[in-house]
Amino acid sequence: MNLILEEIRKKNEKVFKNFFDKHYEEFVVYANGYLFDKDSSEDIVQEIFIYIWEHANTLKIETSLKGYIYAMVRNKCFNYLKSIKITDNLELLDFNINLIAEHVFNLNYVIVKSVLKSIFLRLDFILDSIEFQYLIFLSERLFPLSNKG
Numbered sequence: 170m171n172l173i174l175e176e177i178r179k180k181n182e183k184v185f186k187n188f189f190d191k192h193y194e195e196f197v198v199y200a201n202g203y204l205f206d207k208d209s210s211e212d213i214v215q216e217i218f219i220y221i222w223e224h225a226n227t228l229k230i231e232t233s234l235k236g237y238i239y240a241m242v243r244n245k246c247f248n249y250l251k252s253i254k255i256t257d258n259l260e261l262l263d264f265n266i267n268l269i270a271e272h273v274f275n276l277n278y279v280i281v282k283s284v285l286k287s288i289f290l291r292l293d294f295i296l297d298s299i300e301f302q303y304l305i306f307l308s309e310r311l312f313p314l315s316n317k318g
């Protein structure tokens with residue numbers, strides 16, 4: 170049995186606070202690896218700790234508490250990502266540009282965003298053009314025009 174969980178079930182705030190202080194940042198970093206959004210990662214980890222505190226008596230943990238929380242963080246991140254509704258390509262483009270600009274580059278955000286958007290729009294145009302040319306090629310092969318009347 171997990172001794173930390175047993176103490177949390179007894180509402181031992183000191184044990185809970187020590188566990189939280191020791192592992193909070195570690196779980197936030199783990200969540201941020203999925204979300205690339207520190208605020209959302211922090212929210213998810215905080216929600217999980219609240220859930221652990223409020224539902225400690227009903228939790229059935231067969232592994233370590235830490236391992237259990239890692240699984241909860243991963244699942245909550247997946248649920249969060251599923252809940253993001255991206256309705257069109259430009260919104261998806263902006264979402265991806267924001268991720269790259271915020272988390273990869275340490276440059277002026279506005280400049281990086283502008284450059285990346287320009288690159289992605291050109292790439293999208295090139296891919297559309299290639300796809301269109303390929304469709305024409307296929308249609309000419311499948312349905313050749315005949316000069317025989």
